[in-house]
Amino acid sequence: MHWSRCGGWWGLTAGGLVPALFLPPPDRVLARLAELSTSSFMDATIWQHAGASLARVAAALVTALLTALPLGVPIGLNRTARAALDPLIEFYRPVPPLAYLPLTVIWFGIGEASKVLLITDVVIAGILAIALIALVLELALRAIERRFAGWSR
Incomplete structure (x- = not known):
């Protein structure tokens, strides 16, 4: 500080x-x-609480990566998939994660699953957007490279 x-x-x-x-x-x-x-505070030290929080974040990150990357690649490669799914993603992305909190608690309870799912909701849209942008940029750069490959000779 x-x-x-x-x-x-x-x-x-x-x-x-x-x-x-x-x-x-x-x-x-x-x-x-x-x-x-x-x-201890509520049966654990602050370091045990911090460890549990970091484990939740790690589990959510792995879940988000395993979900967003396999979704992002087909969306980035296929125009039809992008046209069908991009509006849903763009609708979902700006919604604040706290808006999902009541539904998450009702559907999954107040255990670890709901905590990890809520963190996953926060992370997944960003990872999906980054995967899509990276893939589209890669495809665009390859197209530019093919287009201008003969100019250097």
């Missing part, structure tokens, strides 16, 4: 401009972090 921000944070809390209930002072936050790193 930038030192001026830390100084501003300390100044706001030390001067009493912001109540500690809304913005606790930095020394109290660091003391609580040290406490949580050794003792």
Whole structure:
């Protein structure tokens, strides 16, 4: 964190401009972090919670890659598939992931599956868009290369 921000944070809390209930002072936050790193909070340390979160993110990333890349290649290679599926993707992509939260919880409960699925929803549209763009650019560059291949001689 930038030192001026830390100084501003300390100044706001030390001067009493912001109540500690809304913005606790930095020394109290660091003391609580040290406490949580050794003792448990809801039956786990902060490092165990961080590990569980990273495992969810990794599982969601793998799921998104295994879903988006096989979908993106046919869409990028086939104009008919792109015409059929691109409007659905462009409809889905800008919807905020929190809009899916109630449906995800209703359909999958509050366990690990719903958490991983919600993170997958966040990641999949971006990966699919990147796969499509990369594939279309690759095909365009190959077409340009074929078109101008004889000019260098």
